[in-house]
Amino acid sequence: MEKKYTPLEIEKRLSTFWEKKGFFHASVDREKQPFSIILPPPNANGAMHLGHAMFVYEDIMIRYQKMQGKQVFWLLGLDHAGIETQFVFEKHLKKQGKSRFDYDRDTLYQMIWDFVMQNKHVIRGQMRQLGFSLDWTKEKFTLDENVVAVVYQTFQDLFDRQLVYRAHRLVNYCTHCGTSFSDIEVADKENEGLLYYLKYPLKTGGFITVATTRPETLYGDVAVMVHPQDKRYLHLIGERVILPLIHKEIPIIANEHVDRKFGTGAVKATPAHDFEDFAVAQTHKLSYPVIIGFDGKMQNTGVVDGLRVNAAREETLKKLDALHLVDKIQPHKLVIKVCYRCGRTLEPLPKEQWYIKIRPLADQAKRLITAGQISVYPKRFTKQLIRIFDDFIDWNISRQVVWGIRIPAYFWASQKKWFVSQKPPSKCQICAGQDAKQDEDTFDTWFSSAQWPFATLQTISPEFYQYYYPTSVMETGYEILRPWVARMIMIGYFSTKQVPFRKVFLHGMVRDKQGVKMSKSKGNVIDPLKMVALYGADALRAALIFGTKEGNDTVLPEDKIVGMRNFANKIWNIGRYIKSSQKSKIKSQKLDSTNLKILQQLQKEQKQLEKKYHTEMGKYHFAKALELIYQFLWHQLADYYIEQLKEAIRSGKIEALSALKKAYLENLKMLHPYMPFVTEAVWQVFHGEDKSIIENSIS
Numbered sequence: 088m089e090k091k092y093t094p095l096e097i098e099k100r101l102s103t104f105w106e107k108k109g110f111f112h113a114s115v116d117r118e119k120q121p122f123s124i125i126l127p128p129p130n131a132n133g134a135m136h137l138g139h140a141m142f143v144y145e146d147i148m149i150r151y152q153k154m155q156g157k158q159v160f161w162l163l164g165l166d167h168a169g170i171e172t173q174f175v176f177e178k179h180l181k182k183q184g185k186s187r188f189d190y191d192r193d194t195l196y197q198m199i200w201d202f203v204m205q206n207k208h209v210i211r212g213q214m215r216q217l218g219f220s221l222d223w224t225k226e227k228f229t230l231d232e233n234v235v236a237v238v239y240q241t242f243q244d245l246f247d248r249q250l251v252y253r254a255h256r257l258v259n260y261c262t263h264c265g266t267s268f269s270d271i272e273v274a275d276k277e278n279e280g281l282l283y284y285l286k287y288p289l290k291t292g293g294f295i296t297v298a299t300t301r302p303e304t305l306y307g308d309v310a311v312m313v314h315p316q317d318k319r320y321l322h323l324i325g326e327r328v329i330l331p332l333i334h335k336e337i338p339i340i341a342n343e344h345v346d347r348k349f350g351t352g353a354v355k356a357t358p359a360h361d362f363e364d365f366a367v368a369q370t371h372k373l374s375y376p377v378i379i380g381f382d383g384k385m386q387n388t389g390v391v392d393g394l395r396v397n398a399a400r401e402e403t404l405k406k407l408d409a410l411h412l413v414d415k416i417q418p419h420k421l422v423i424k425v426c427y428r429c430g431r432t433l434e435p436l437p438k439e440q441w442y443i444k445i446r447p448l449a450d451q452a453k454r455l456i457t458a459g460q461i462s463v464y465p466k467r468f469t470k471q472l473i474r475i476f477d478d479f480i481d482w483n484i485s486r487q488v489v490w491g492i493r494i495p496a497y498f499w500a501s502q503k504k505w506f507v508s509q510k511p512p513s514k515c516q517i518c519a520g521q522d523a524k525q526d527e528d529t530f531d532t533w534f535s536s537a538q539w540p541f542a543t544l545q546t547i548s549p550e551f552y553q554y555y556y557p558t559s560v561m562e563t564g565y566e567i568l569r570p571w572v573a574r575m576i577m578i579g580y581f582s583t584k585q586v587p588f589r590k591v592f593l594h595g596m597v598r599d600k601q602g603v604k605m606s607k608s609k610g611n612v613i614d615p616l617k618m619v620a621l622y623g624a625d626a627l628r629a630a631l632i633f634g635t636k637e638g639n640d641t642v643l644p645e646d647k648i649v650g651m652r653n654f655a656n657k658i659w660n661i662g663r664y665i666k667s668s669q670k671s672k673i674k675s676q677k678l679d680s681t682n683l684k685i686l687q688q689l690q691k692e693q694k695q696l697e698k699k700y701h702t703e704m705g706k707y708h709f710a711k712a713l714e715l716i717y718q719f720l721w722h723q724l725a726d727y728y729i730e731q732l733k734e735a736i737r738s739g740k741i742e743a744l745s746a747l748k749k750a751y752l753e754n755l756k757m758l759h760p761y762m763p764f765v766t767e768a769v770w771q772v773f774h775g776e777d778k779s780i781i782e783n784s785i786s
């Protein structure tokens with residue numbers, strides 16, 4: 088046995104060994120109970136970060152369950168990550184002085200496809216380095232043809248059941264990125280803005296002063312609104328206003344949602360460019376002139392057409408000021424919605440999109456949770472999940488990006504009707520004419536990932552689906568409880584009439600020493616692979632779990648990883664001590680009563696430890712179970728028992744040594760799910776290099 092534990096070489100050898108042996112190569116075995124986890128599919132475009140390393144929880148579950156005799160399956164998949172990937176690719180194009188607008192749809196799609204295929208192996212190799220026991224032979228990709236077919240079928244079913252519909256509504260649109268986002272994809276940003284007091288001339292003479300943060304949308308105004316009980320304006324309700332610069336007549340209307348304390352208490356209504364005003368326009372049957380285009384430029388104003396929004400604001404103010412119609416301008420804090428990708432202000436724009444009618448799906452999903460068909464761990468997230476279902480609004484699934492699954496819906500132009508067809512129709516399915524045109528949009532990435540558990544298993548084989556579905560545990564970060572977990576439950580149940588998983592286990596985020604979230608821009612990111620290269624995969628894995636309360640954020644200072652590297656060395660050194668003691672002359676001599684007592688104590692303590700360990704594992708208290716083994720190996724076995732029995736062992740008392748060895752090996756097995764490499768390496772020292780600790784059950 089080498090004097091020093093050298094993780095780098097040993098880990099490489101063992102990864103290959105496990106794969107060759109096919110230990111985690113899943114199959115259907117009806118004699119055994121199945122245990123399956125679907126890996127949350129990482130983006131196919133990127134490299135590994137610490138967030139991915141948190142999937143070590145899944146590896147712990149898989150290895151533990153396998154050693155408990157279950158038939159395990161940990162499914163590897165990658166996500167095409169629509170918008171995300173397209174943006175990464177566009178940055179890459181930009182470096183070459185190109186943009187996506189230089190290519191037609193098919194060429195662009197093919198280029199991104201090639202780009203992703205080149206990158207796919209990167210993350211796969213990185214997960215191997217961490218020792219993940221995924222089944223590498225059954226990798227799935229969200230754009231696999233048979234997966235896409237499942238996604239089409241789901242859309243068709245939703246359409247047939249009238250759970251998906253098209254609506255012309257305001258969407259959050261990034262004119263820079265060229266796509267809309269759903270309500271949960273937008274970020275809020277506090278902004279030091281300005282509030283403009285503009286004087287609108289009354290038709291009968293005089294003015295009404297409106298307060299607005301967006302003077303440039305004046306051209307799209309269809310009314311001035313006041314509160315119905317606002318005494319200052321009661322006499323003006325029903326009067327007409329002449330919009331400055333364009334001389335258009337609009338009414339003054341009463342609306343109870345107007346905040347009397349905001350500005351002057353009179354506000355303008357611009358339905359095409361403000362969510363609240365859009366709702367008002369619908370109740371009051373007002374029109375909604377669109378004066379900002381999807382390119383972010385002004386249109387249909389006759390005054391500032393072609394200008395970008397900010398330039399149009401300046402120009403409009405200049406013109407109003409020349410007419411003495413700007414009363415005053417005040418500093419004004421406001422929260423604006425920004426694109427989570429590029430950080431630019433999102434523009435509310437009217438657009439026709441597909442929406443999923445969420446209420447029936449969310450109510451059903453909520454019933455599944457309250458009936459205990461899916462349990463959530465840590466428990467406190469149950470309430471949060473129920474609230475998510477209560478609050479879910481209709482889901483906009485149309486995205487204006489090329490990289491994704493194109494929506495299989497066709498527009499029948501002559502009749503202005505939509506139909507869904509899973510195969511491109513050669514003729515219009517309604518009138519048999521040639522005028523059917525496919526929707527240009529692609530699905531929101533979350534629409535396909537919401538189907539991931541059943542879409543993957545169904546496309547492996549009917550037997551796999553039957554045997555492994557519902558999956559055992561969905562393990563993921565708590566931050567995607569709403570966008571992903573909740574949607575998987577809704578869509579999963581809709582499509583399969585079963586829950587997609589029996590348990591949800593949520594982990595937290597990794598933060599730096601100061602408790603700050605890690606991000607590239609803050610420069611506080613720990614690269615997991617650098618840590619693996621320095622200290623070994625076991626050290627990183629154990630450091631992520633040790634002392635981390637499940638579901639809570641964790642802090643990962645480098646010295647914690649060093650501490651776990653030291654623990655791996657300790658394990659190695661105990662093994663070396665036992666191994667080298669075996670070589671000394673074997674004798675069988677009676678132990679004295681003190682030694683006998685110590686051995687009995689060791690056996691008793693070991694039994695208690697095993698019991699506690701399984702209890703904690705059963706409760707998903709992974710940190711506690713690890714700490715039990717850590718404390719025992721280091722402070723009991725090494726510090727106490729070995730010290731106490733050293734003399735007896737030196738004098739060749741074989742019972743003492745074999746008792747120590749037995750306890751040690753049992754601990755290795757319990758530790759294996761956490762630190763697979765060092766435990767396997769030592770196991771092979773004792774049992775031979777073709778043997779594996781994985782083939783043994785934990786007592």
Ligand SMILES: [Zn+2]
Nearest residue numbers: 261264426429
């Ligand atoms: Zn953007």
Ligand SMILES: [Zn+2]
Nearest residue numbers: 499515518520
């Ligand atoms: Zn037709």
